Amino acid sequence: MDCLFCAIINGDIPSKKVYEDEYCYAFLDINPQAPVHCLVVPKAHISSADDITKENSTAVANIFVAIPKIAAELGLKNGYRIVSNIGEDGCQSVKHLHFHILGGTKLTENMA
Numbered sequence: 001m002d003c004l005f006c007a008i009i010n011g012d013i014p015s016k017k018v019y020e021d022e023y024c025y026a027f028l029d030i031n032p033q034a035p036v037h038c039l040v041v042p043k044a045h046i047s048s049a050d051d052i053t054k055e056n057s058t059a060v061a062n063i064f065v066a067i068p069k070i071a072a073e074l075g076l077k078n079g080y081r082i083v084s085n086i087g088e089d090g091c092q093s094v095k096h097l098h099f100h101i102l103g104g105t106k107l108t109e110n111m112a
């Protein structure tokens with residue numbers, strides 16, 4: 001399968017790793033949209049949050065357990081935002097589920 005984030009997880013494409021465990025991999029976004037911009041992805045390929053099922057949800061649950069550790073690692077003591085874009089209308093450009101962690105400044109209230 002031709003998937004950019006699978007290639008990053010496999011080490012075929014370099015990335016700036018922030019965190020890794022059995023289920024997930026976190027790395028800095030190549031085009032940061034905030035002072036801190038990190039992506040967290042499940043190691044198993046899931047196309048988007050719209051494809052989360054009971055069967056693959058363990059990996060997703062694990063990501064949400066990992067996120068506070070990742071945020072601490074990134075020094076996000078004063079809060080942050082988690083975003084996941086889905087499909088065409090959600091402007092998802094990489095079709096491998098990922099959660100953006102954005103922070104390091106006071107973010108705008110505008111989410112759309």
Ligand code: AMP
Pocket residue numbers: 004013015028029030031032039084085091092093094095
């Ligand atoms: P989305 O638009 O929600 O699908 O987010 C995809 C994100 O992946 C964007 O924020 C891109 O900047 C980021 N991205 C694309 N290629 C890479 C890469 N090679 N390394 C790190 N981040 C990337």
Ligand code: ZN
Pocket residue numbers: 003004005006007045046095096
């Ligand atoms: Zn993938």
